[in-house]
Amino acid sequence: xxxxxxxxxxxxxxxxxxxxxxxxxxxxxxxxxxxxxxxxxxxxxxxxxxxxxxxxxxxxxxxxxxxxxxxxxxxxxxxxxxxxxxxxxxxxxxxxxxxxxxxxxxxxxxxxxxxxxxxxxxxxxxxxxxxxxxxxxxxxxxxxxxxxxxxxxxxxxxxxxxxxxxxxxxxxxxxxxxxxxxxxxxxxxxxxxxxxxxxxxxxxxxxxxxxxxxxxxxxxxxxxxxxxxxxxxxxxxxxxxxxxxxxxxxxxxxxxxxxxxxxxxxxxxxxxxxxxxxxxxxxxxxxxxxxxxxxxxxxxxxxxxxxxxxxxxxxxxxxxxxxxxxxxxxxxxxxxxxxxxxxxxxxxxxxxxxxxxxxxxxxxxxxxxxxxxxxxxxxxxxxxxxxxxxxxxxxxxxxxxxxxxxxxxxxxxxxxxxxxxxxxxxxxxxxxxx
Amino acid sequence: xxxxxxxxxxxxxxxxxxxxxxxxxxxxxxxxxxxxxxxxxxxxxxxxxxxxxxxxxxxxxxxxxxxxxxxxxxxxxxxxxxxxxxxxxxxxxxxxxxxxxxxxxxxxxxxxxxxxxxxxxxxxxxxxxxxxxxxxxxxxxxxxxxxxxxx
Numbered sequence: 277x278x279x280x281x282x283x284x285x286x287x288x289x290x291x292x293x294x295x296x297x298x299x300x301x302x303x304x305x306x307x308x309x310x311x312x313x314x315x316x317x318x319x320x321x322x323x324x325x326x327x328x329x330x331x332x333x334x335x336x337x338x339x340x341x342x343x344x345x346x347x348x349x350x351x352x353x354x355x356x357x358x359x360x361x362x363x364x365x366x367x368x369x370x371x372x373x374x375x376x377x378x379x380x381x382x383x384x385x386x387x388x389x390x391x392x393x394x395x396x397x398x399x400x401x402x403x404x405x406x407x408x409x410x411x412x413x414x415x416x417x418x419x420x421x422x423x424x425x426x427x428x429x430x431x432x433x434x435x436x437x438x439x440x441x442x443x444x445x446x447x448x449x450x451x452x453x454x455x456x457x458x459x460x461x462x463x464x465x466x467x468x469x470x471x472x473x474x475x476x477x478x479x480x481x482x483x484x485x486x487x488x489x490x491x492x493x494x495x496x497x498x499x500x501x502x503x504x505x506x507x508x509x510x511x512x513x514x515x516x517x518x519x520x521x522x523x524x525x526x527x528x529x530x531x532x533x534x535x536x537x538x539x540x541x542x543x544x545x546x547x548x549x550x551x552x553x554x555x556x557x558x559x560x561x562x563x564x565x566x567x568x569x570x571x572x573x574x575x576x577x578x579x580x581x582x583x584x585x586x587x588x589x590x591x592x593x594x595x596x597x598x599x600x601x602x603x604x605x606x607x608x609x610x611x612x613x614x615x616x617x618x619x620x621x622x623x624x625x626x627x628x629x630x631x632x633x634x635x636x637x638x639x640x641x642x643x644x645x646x647x648x649x650x651x652x653x654x655x656x657x658x659x660x661x662x663x664x665x666x667x668x669x670x671x672x673x674x675x676x677x678x679x680x681x682x683x684x685x686x687x688x689x690x691x692x693x694x695x696x697x698x699x700x701x702x703x704x705x706x707x708x709x710x
Numbered sequence: 711x712x713x714x715x716x717x718x719x720x721x722x723x724x725x726x727x728x729x730x731x732x733x734x735x736x737x738x739x740x741x742x743x744x745x746x747x748x749x750x751x752x753x754x755x756x757x758x759x760x761x762x763x764x765x766x767x768x769x770x771x772x773x774x775x776x777x778x779x780x781x782x783x784x785x786x787x788x789x790x791x792x793x794x795x796x797x798x799x800x801x802x803x804x805x806x807x808x809x810x811x812x813x814x815x816x817x818x819x820x821x822x823x824x825x826x827x828x829x830x831x832x833x834x835x836x837x838x839x840x841x842x843x844x845x846x847x848x849x850x851x852x853x854x855x856x857x858x859x860x861x
Contacts, residue, residue, distance in 0.1 A: 574761045642796045
């Protein structure tokens with residue numbers, strides 16, 4: 277298990293370091309001198325120290341990462357140890373490449389007759405610094421393979437290095453010694469800073485990915501149909517269909533206002549025409565107003581002309597009466613979600629279809645307590661404890677049951693938002709919908 | 711309109727069965743051993759049942775306008791036995807003219823009936839008409855109510 281994790285980590289590290297390097301457009305983090313043969317002795321020492329520091333600190337970070345994986349596998353990649361490991365990987369790759377170039381250049385000088393004896397002598401002195409490092413003269417035997425495995429084996433993989441069993445006591449003792457050195461502290465700070473930058477970049481990439489693949493928009497495909505099943509946890513949208521319905525809708529509105537809760541009303545345009553004052557009061561109170569067709573036919577049983585009237589026509593009427601854009605639509609009875617021409621018509625009018633994942637069945641049940649229990653049972657069964665709850669604001673039992681549910685939300689500290697504000701939360705990557 | 715005619719009794723009975731499966735799955739399935747419907751499927755089948763239920767409300771409302779006060783009151787009294795009070799209450803709620811015809815006592819009559827319980831519903835289900843034809847129809851209709859979604 278452990279070796280699998282390390283192998284996996286190695287692959288991830290290699291992949292990430294490659295992609296990060298490509299993003300940055302260079303591999304110059306530890307580059308000291310563009311003309312490697314002219315690298316000074318102190319610069320060579322800086323590189324060799326860097327390689328030692330990278331592997332020893334890296335091993336210690338791997339231990340921390342393994343611990344994080346055991347404790348919380350899902351959150352391990354968000355830890356500082358993981359981003360710092362990525363930083364170490366990037367730094368050490370660059371340093372090893374630099375050292376190999378220096379070694380190669382210096383070897384050529386020492387063998388090239390065009391160089392003077394003095395030049396050759398200086399090159400050989402520097403070369404001995406590199407070779408001594410690769411021989412491992414200054415490292416405990418047990419740590420030599422860890423630090424020098426790549427340089428000795430040339431192109432041997434990170435996996436091979438870490439499959440080699442490191443004596444933890446020797447490692448800890450060596451790290452304790454290094455802790456006293458200023459150069460090691462500077463190196464650790466460098467790793468922390470690079471790690472922080474990597475973490476920010478990865479976070480931004482994740483956000484970009486989430487907004488591009490999970491964005492909700494008017495579409496005949498899946499992006500244009502909401503059921504509530506993937507809503508943020510503990511976030512519910514209270515929705516009312518078929519209104520406005522006179523006294524019942526007015527009472528629902530008052531109940532919402534009294535509790536400072538916002539809901540979404542899928543109105544019938546015919547009802548908006550009949551009761552414009554009630555519809556306006558709902559809209560003016562900051563509730564979402566959406567369309568539920570003109571007069572609630574089953575749209576799978578109407579022709580194209582009627583379909584346009586029920587979807588496009590209803591939107592125009594509601595917008596004209598209330599003065600706000602209508603962005604959401606709900607099919608009467610929920611019928612036609614799988615019919616591409618119906619979904620295309622909704623998208624054509626720039627609306628998102630909203631289904632539900634909690635059906636209170638309030639239209640057929642005159643007992644408010646029974647409706648409430650049914651709603652709570654489904655809410656508790658919802659996998660993410662979030663979604664869309666369906667009521668109808670034209671029945672007295674719905675008025676009473678939804679008021680009880682509002683009290684339940686308050687008591688249980690459950691987030692309730694309009695559908696549109698949850699869509700905005702998801703699309704804009706906001707932390708909440710309030 | 712549904713292509714096949716179903717009686718109001720068949721539609722109300724089907725609705726009672728499906729809602730009972732949603733509310734009390736274990737007890738209902740034990741009571742109705744010939745039905746292989748789980749709560750998830752019951753939720754799906756209720757969707758195409760809703761428009762037919764609406765049609766039955768309108769159908770009965772039309773009939774009731776020609777009934778006299780005694781007949782309406784008799785229905786309101788006897789509906790408990792068949793677990794149909796909520797249906798008839800909805801007919802009255804939607805039709806002011808029928809309420810006026812039946813008299814002020816009929817208003818909110820369902821509230822004065824014994825509340826539906828698991829036991830009373832299961833008892834009603836034992837004497838209900840066959841609902842197989844309705845279920846066959848609903849299974850076909852259900853397909854237009856299902857779709858992929860992002861959330």
